[in-house]
Amino acid sequence: MNSDKSDTMSGPNELVGQLLNGRNSGRQGSPESYGNISDDGVRFVVTLAYYASQCAEEGDYPRFRIFIATSAELAQTPDPWQLGRFAEAIPLNDVDDLRRLAPCAASHDYALEVEEQENKIVCTGIRLAHSGEGAISVLSTSLWARHLRPGLMIRVDAPGLLRVSEAQRAWDLRAGGLSDLGSLPVQPTPLWLNPLAERLASKDRLKSHIRKMVLFAWNELLHSSSECGRGGCFVILPKSLLDADAVKNQYEISLKYPIVSMGLGKAISDFVDICKGTPPPSNAESLKEAVNEWLKARYSLLSHVESLAHLSGVDGCTVFDSNLNLVGFGGKILVSSTDHKKQLRDAIANRYLSADIMKKTGTRHLSAFHLCNAHEGVSCYVVSQDGQVTAFWSQGELVEQWKPYPAWVKRSDQY
Structure with a gap:
């Protein structure tokens, strides 16, 4: 691309x-x-x-x-x-x-x-x-x-x-x-994807299905958020079982609206379990029951994606833990250090960039860069009001940037 x-x-x-x-x-x-x-x-x-x-x-x-x-x-x-x-x-x-x-x-x-x-x-x-x-x-x-x-x-x-x-x-x-x-859009494989699939899969044979479904759901979430036209920032932290206090103390993000028991990862795993994790129905009655459960799980997953896309329009960032459980939204990234521990790299062009160019970007991009620079393993997806998406992630001595991240790919685009 x-x-x-x-x-x-x-x-x-x-x-x-x-x-x-x-x-x-x-x-x-x-x-x-x-x-x-x-x-x-x-x-x-x-x-x-x-x-x-x-x-x-x-x-x-x-x-x-x-x-x-x-x-x-x-x-x-x-x-x-x-x-x-x-x-x-x-x-x-x-x-x-x-x-x-x-x-x-x-x-x-x-x-x-x-x-x-x-x-x-x-x-x-x-x-x-x-x-x-x-x-x-x-x-x-x-x-x-x-x-x-x-x-x-x-x-x-x-x-x-x-x-x-x-x-x-x-x-x-x-x-x-x-x-x-x-032609076909190229996307980086998220750092969090494979470990997440390992944790969510109830059986080894479901890992590939989980992995594919996570990518579909995540890209649909980004696309839906970009279509809302309000901008936003999604943050995925490298630890699980986090609450608002832990997010503030460990990652310097203050959440205005903490959330419990809203898990995109669980909605994905439940859906895949119903599709692939259970034996095929043996008779008409069991098929009817399986279809009803499938429809409910599918609706639940689509509802999670849609509601999360709208939450992202609230000022501040939307924060997930490593299992894609929503920790909260309306978050303020408090990291403001100009001490750049890591180098900024354009992952598409495979070239290093001066961190000073981030000063010319908006608040969301600059805050996402500071967060990734300060904390290892963090991934951020910044959605601009014009619909463009930029991905940042922290890995080793680098903050990688992927711009534009092709979240606009929709079934009605010619791909």
Whole structure:
């Protein structure tokens, strides 16, 4: 993944240029991966979406998606992902045409379906932006469907903030900077992941399932927090069975709202146990009982993720122990020492950075750096109000930084 921004300010023209680079040759080799639209059509739709993103409706700026299907999908009858097709295609001639329709796709789970017909761009209906939960079977550990949806997706999150993805590539236009997000996102393996899976697994054979589920749930939590738009900071401490007093005395974090008995790790292990840890049902009655238990455990896990994402919007950091038990939120990091015991390293570029650059960041990033610098084994995930996530973790003589941490990957992105 290449997250380097260009040296100059970028806009829709530069975004289209990156998208179209090599598109014709790619379409010849694998047309089933590309949206059924000409290069001129791509240029028009991206530019239209860019300017529509800056048009407020009753004080709010639109968030929406546009999806352009492949020629193969257009030929499908019926289309299982299409929610509704307009009786007559609606021409998209100017910004107002798109602005008026944008509220139809205000959730990231839905998209306006757009086609090119006789050299004109039209909106033909509303569809699911992902493959749907029909891909999730009963007693499966797959919480979120993440199947590849070929075609061209344009995602608008804020004024001038676009992400365009096609053929397993994605580009992000943000604050005048254009980032090539590359192909499948690369994420570091958290220091706490494998030891956590060891502790949570009731049987050795469940470790890999626990590990995968922890990653899914944690990334969904970060993504949900970033979509709330309030920013936040998640802290994972390297010890278990901590309370608010221990967190303050040992890690210099004062928790305004301590919490007991809210464990994301336990919700994950309970869910995996029901899916994989018990013998398969032997008759209809036991199957019915198992399915009910699975549904309850799945709902509990999803509820934990959602509620934790909202808690993170409260001023201060949200603190977990090493078993992903929530210790509290609204935390204030009291570490303010400028005595840098560890070196700061860009883990993506594999190069050392001057700790002084942290002084140019916001309070959340600086506090997270100080905390990792002062305490071994701490991991921090800082969510900016613009949705970007930065990961810090303390290991040996280093504070590692991973920016951006790709928590934005959602089932409705084209991966």
